[in-house]
Amino acid sequence: MVGIVVVSHSERAAEGIREIAREMGGDVRIEAVGGTGDGQIGTTPEPIREAVEAADGSGEGVVVLVDLGSAVMNAELALEEAAVDEAVVADAPVLEGALNAAVAATAPNATVEAVREAAEEAAGVSKL
Template sequence: MVGMVIVSHSAKLAEGVKEIAEQLNDGSVQIELAGGVDGDIIGTSPVKIQNAIERLKDKKAILIFFDLGSAVMSSEMALELLDEEISGKVYLVNAPLVEGVIAATVQASTTDDIDSIIKIAQESKDIEKI
């Protein structure tokens, strides 16, 4: 099984993306959130991301989706806080947040091939390929 972390500067945005993806999730994907920082402040927290990843530590692979560039930096910092056993199965996915999470969720319901899941998420940039 695959796990996903939605990293967003807004907790509400992360929750909304998860809400849509869960409508298409057959239970194959565990989706965790790392949106905003404490107190509903806009921003990202490496510790919040680390905690979300650690909740998925038993998954075959963990895909991180993010909304803006600094969310990537926070995700990279979170990876540095993890044990190598966990960080070695984490993938930062360069894909549109909404379309990427949804495409990956659907793909993960048909296969556990990480490369194909990431590829379909990345191809969601080009709607004509989907």
């Protein structure tokens, strides 16, 4: 099963988004990482790399969702170092994208590309 990583500058935000996405994703492996090691707002590559490797438990790949610009940079750095065969950063709103990704990842034939596309489709969904 394709895994999902939620990256936020806030640990609490990442955990909350994961909590919501788990409601939709059932058994999908969803990891949350946020904040810095000293409890500040921000992101760092090493915890993201660890989360990516943990989310790839089945070896079918990982889709990473991020909240803000520097999280993209740190996620890309983490993916360069991660010991996984396939992982991508989705260009998607983090909450809505995580929900879409979680649902897509439950499909028996889910691929990283299909889960990434589902996450990115959330960018076009109107809330009103």
